[in-house]
Amino acid sequence: MKRYIITLLFLSLSFGHALWAQRSAKDPNQLFYQANTYYEEKDYVKALQNYDQVFGMGLENGNLYYNIGNSFFKLGKIGYAILFYEKAKRIMPQDSDLKSNLAYAKSLAGSPVSQDTTKDLIVRMIKKFSKEWNLSTIAIVTISCYLITMALLMIFALNPTFAKKVRLLLWAFLILFFLNFTMLLVRYHGEEILKHGIVVQKEVEVKYEPIDRATTHYVLEEGNEVLIIKTREGWRQIKRFDSKIGWVKKDAVGEI
Numbered sequence: 001m002k003r004y005i006i007t008l009l010f011l012s013l014s015f016g017h018a019l020w021a022q023r024s025a026k027d028p029n030q031l032f033y034q035a036n037t038y039y040e041e042k043d044y045v046k047a048l049q050n051y052d053q054v055f056g057m058g059l060e061n062g063n064l065y066y067n068i069g070n071s072f073f074k075l076g077k078i079g080y081a082i083l084f085y086e087k088a089k090r091i092m093p094q095d096s097d098l099k100s101n102l103a104y105a106k107s108l109a110g111s112p113v114s115q116d117t118t119k120d121l122i123v124r125m126i127k128k129f130s131k132e133w134n135l136s137t138i139a140i141v142t143i144s145c146y147l148i149t150m151a152l153l154m155i156f157a158l159n160p161t162f163a164k165k166v167r168l169l170l171w172a173f174l175i176l177f178f179l180n181f182t183m184l185l186v187r188y189h190g191e192e193i194l195k196h197g198i199v200v201q202k203e204v205e206v207k208y209e210p211i212d213r214a215t216t217h218y219v220l221e222e223g224n225e226v227l228i229i230k231t232r233e234g235w236r237q238i239k240r241f242d243s244k245i246g247w248v249k250k251d252a253v254g255e256i
Contacts, residue, residue, distance in 0.1 A: 028054045036067065044071045062092035069101065078109045079200035079222040083254040086198060086225075090191060090256070094132050109223025126186045135191055138184045145177035195228040197238065197253040204253070206246035210235035217246040228255055 035050030048071045054064060069084035085102040092098060130138060152170040156163040163170075199220045207214035210233065218240070220226065226238040229245065236253050239245045 028057050028059050032064065039067065039071060039074075042074070044074045047071045048075075060091075062088045062095065062098075065091065066095070066098055066101075069105075073101070073105060077200070078105055079198060079202075080254065081105045082109060082223045083198040083200055083256065086196070086256045091134055093134055106223060110221060123186055126183050127190070130183045130187060135184075135187050138180060138187055142177065142180040142184050145173055145180055149173045149177050196256045197226050197228045197236070198256060199224040199226065199248075199252060200254045201252045204248050206238070206240075206244075206248050208246060210237070210247040214247070218244060220248070220252075226253060228253065 031050045031054045035047045035054070038044070038047035038050060048068065051064060051068045051071065055068070065084045065088035069081045069088060072078075072084060073081035082102065082105050085098060085105060088095070088098055089102060133141075149170065152166055152173060155166060156170065199222055202222050204220040205216045206218050206220055208217050220240070224240075226240055229237040229239055231237075231250060234250050235247050236250050237245065237247050238253060
């Protein structure tokens with residue numbers, strides 16, 4: 001009888017351990033920490049495999065992109081490193097380590113730190129002023145300013161006497177709302193409407209047409225940033241920042 005009890009206990013413990021191991025294997029936090037361990041052990045390939053599993057679970061955050069970028073950098077894949085640093089930058093633009101690594105990676109690739117060729121002075125000023133904020137933060141501030149402005153307008157309508165005391169406050173929040181709303185539109189257009197890409201291969205021939213035998217228009221270097229116009233049948237139509245348009249193989253350019 002004791003033997004059966006011990007056997008049953010052993011099977012229960014084994015099943016519990018297997019269940020725990022299965023859950024741990026699927027736990028994104030566990031995978032993330034394991035990837036960090038591989039990175040510290042300089043096993044960058046295994047680190048990327050674990051980061052990729054976390055990414056495959058649909059989880060995205062700045063630290064994940066940053067660590068993937070670091071792993072690619074250690075493997076000498078500068079284009080991919082810049083791609084994932086740029087992805088991380090959209091989420092945590094204030095991170096000083098990220099800024100330094102991105103600038104260093106671009107210097108190794110021979111890419112300028114900034115490739116913004118926007119001609120509109122106001123748009124350039126808005127981008128410069130808001131570069132330390134991510135899109136979510138700008139949206140939250142814009143909504144907050146809108147709600148406060150609406151509340152002050154209600155006070156104006158319900159209590160004209162008290163309204164005189166908060167008139168300047170109303171104008172201040174009204175101006176803040178329009179400034180933030182404009183900033184939100186500019187950044188949303190630049191990050192969500194326009195598709196930016198990074199060249200991830202050493203040298204990429206840009207063709208006039210999306211076929212292998214087409215004439216080469218110009219050559220892009222690893223780490224160059226481009227605009228992605230459209231993607232079809234294994235090709236991307238891209239535009240360089242000097243407005244030259246051409247076609248490249250899809251896997252040659254990663255979308256930020």
